[in-house]
Amino acid sequence: MSDDSLRSVTLRRTEPGRFIATNQHGVELPLGTGEDVFTPVELLLAGLAGCTALDVDTLTARRAEAESFEVEARGHKIKDEGGNRMTDLEVIFRVRFPAGETGDHARELLPDLVKRSHDRWCTVSRTIELGTQVTARVEPVE
Numbered sequence: 001m002s003d004d005s006l007r008s009v010t011l012r013r014t015e016p017g018r019f020i021a022t023n024q025h026g027v028e029l030p031l032g033t034g035e036d037v038f039t040p041v042e043l044l045l046a047g048l049a050g051c052t053a054l055d056v057d058t059l060t061a062r063r064a065e066a067e068s069f070e071v072e073a074r075g076h077k078i079k080d081e082g083g084n085r086m087t088d089l090e091v092i093f094r095v096r097f098p099a100g101e102t103g104d105h106a107r108e109l110l111p112d113l114v115k116r117s118h119d120r121w122c123t124v125s126r127t128i129e130l131g132t133q134v135t136a137r138v139e140p141v142e
Contacts, residue, residue: 041077041086049073051124052091055117060109064102070094089128
């Protein structure tokens with residue numbers, strides 16, 4: 001694979017149960033356990049919602065600026081014989097466009113754009129649905 005396709009995030013432990021995630025651009029995001037940070041599962045859901053939201057917002061905004069735009073991702077965290085996992089994932093769009101011809105056009109496009117994002121464009125939902133090998137390894141620290 002080319003270096004152009006590589007994406008990465010690095011976690012650094014700050015205290016027990018708390019980490020800072022840093023992306024390739026140096027942007028930091030706290031995560032961990034507790035009520036004042038996102039958990040890894042919540043970040044998975046945020047990635048799922050955000051990926052499709054960005055696709056849809058980019059294309060509908062060309063027709064009309066949304067008056068409100070909210071996307072919820074949800075699912076059930078279960079534990080079974082295979083271990084912990086999420087199931088019944090759902091992405092729900094709640095978007096209101098202004099009255100008038102441009103808003104009507106954006107409203108008309110919305111269901112198709114959500115479907116196209118889900119089916120083809122959103123890397124996060126496509127990866128979840130198609131699945132991919134995850135390798136975990138330990139590297140020595142000098």
